[in-house]
Amino acid sequence: MTKEGAIMDLWSLLPSLLLLFTFSCASGIKIKPVVADEQLLWVGGQTEEVHTYRIPLITFTPQGSLLAFSEARKKSAKDIGAKFIALRRSTDRESLDDGLTWSPPRSLDSQLGVQSFAPGPGFGIQKRHPPAVGRLVVCGHGNIAGDGVFCLLSDDHGQTWRYGAELKSIPYKQPKNNLDLEPDECQPVELDDGSIVVNIRNNRNYHCRCRMVAHSLDGGESLPVEQLEFDRTLVDPAVAAGALQKDGVLYFTNPANNQSRVNFTLRWSLNRGKSWVKDTLKIWPGPSGYSCMTSLKGNGTEDQNYIYVVFEKGHTESIESISFVKVNLYSDQ
Structure with missing residues (x-):
């Protein structure tokens, strides 16, 4: 690469570097939360x-x-x-009527079957960044028919739903003992790079008394076990x-x-x-x-x-x- 080319590459990266520096400084100095009410x-x-x-x-x-x-x-x-x-x-x-009245509930049995699924607790997300911009992602845990974390996906604003990512327990569909792997109640969050992080209750204290963290890089289609982490800073009583x-x-x-x-x-x-x-x-x-x-x-x-x-x-x-x-x-x- 020529000297001129290297300089041009540096200049092309400068806005991103400045943004990162500004954000880091602002975040590190200004975030000091207090209860306001x-x-x-x-x-x-x-x-x-x-x-x-x-x-x-x-x-x-x-x-x-x-x-x-x-x-x-x-x-x-x-x-x-x-x-x-x-x-x-x-x-x-x-506000006018947003959230004041609600439509009748709609059964999704014909799309998802009748196996037990407990969403959340917490909220689902709508993807804002690639991949799968606009997709609705709702994650929860299964029981009775099978336990672990499972995500439901919709690419048409909730009209139809299908199963996506799953992180199954070990042993699967069998009684659990303490220290077994049993991913449970969870909260998905989309990060600014488009990945989804799912913060999970470590129900049987597998590996630690702390939170499980799973990552999806494909818009909620999968939660690879290779991406599973145990965050020891986030101590947790399940x-x-x-x-x-x-x-x-x-x-x-x-x-x-x-x-x-x-x-x-x-x-x-x-x-x-x-x-x-x-x-x-x-x-x-x-x-x-x-x-x-x-x-x-x-x-x-x-x-x-x-x-x-x-x-x-x-x-x-x-x-x-x-x-x-x-x-x-x-x-x-």
């Missing part, structure tokens, strides 16, 4: 209709409303039993956790304890989850459980500076209530 959305046992509220989910609508969901379990705190979906809706950001990618930063929430569901904590990574910043935000030291995060996608200050978290919170046990937390990511500004 908190309110209880649901408290179990306050009405005769609901014994316990569990499994929180939060998301946003294109019009800027925040929607928080939970399972309202009528008779007990158990997974099996009568329940309905509870919804709280924030309209502080101008629980459903929250994950969110915002402006190149990966965020994670869970009860940060390897034995008990306590010490609810927010962590963040500046390098796609390869490592985590040592600083953390401890949101609640007491009993805490499942969680979910979201953020708004607009260009306003509110959209850029905040993320929103819902999590199970209690004083004696983690399932007493579900709390909403607004986190200011840049408290020094």
Whole structure:
């Protein structure tokens, strides 16, 4: 290569290098999260209709409303039993009817069969970067017919669905013992390079009392075992956790304890989850459980500076209530 060619190549890379440098500096200096607001959305046992509220989910609508969901379990705190979906809706950001009314449910048995599939807990994603731009990806765990993590894919905005990636348990379709490989409840997140990272509950503490992390490089078609990692920084008591990618930063929430569901904590990574910043935000030291995060996608200050978290919170046990937390990511500004 000539000297002139080398200079031209350097100049062609300069914008990318400047962008990376600016982002790294901004991320490393400015991210200092604090809790800006908190309110209880649901408290179990306050009405005769609901014994316990569990499994929180939060998301946003294109019009800027925040929607928080939970399972309202009528008779007990158990997974099996009568329940309905509870919804709280924030309209502080101008909304008409987005999220107010819903169409009737539609059975997908003819497309997916009748085997048991438990999505999430958490949210599905729509791919924004190649490959498979626009694809809907919903990941969850199987039970009864087979356990492990499985993803459902739709390339026509949810009209039709098919099975995609899978990460099966070992031994598969057989009773499990402690320390067996049993991928369980999970949250997929698309990174800015187009890959999908799936943060997974390590249900039997295989290899460590920490989170499993699987990667898909083909838009959710596969989760190669060669890409499976165990993140020892993300200590975990086997629980459903929250994950969110915002402006190149990966965020994670869970009860940060390897034995008990306590010490609810927010962590963040500046390098796609390869490592985590040592600083953390401890949101609640007491009993805490499942969680979910979201953020708004607009260009306003509110959209850029905040993320929103819902999590199970209690004083004696983690399932007493579900709390909403607004986190200011840049408290020094």
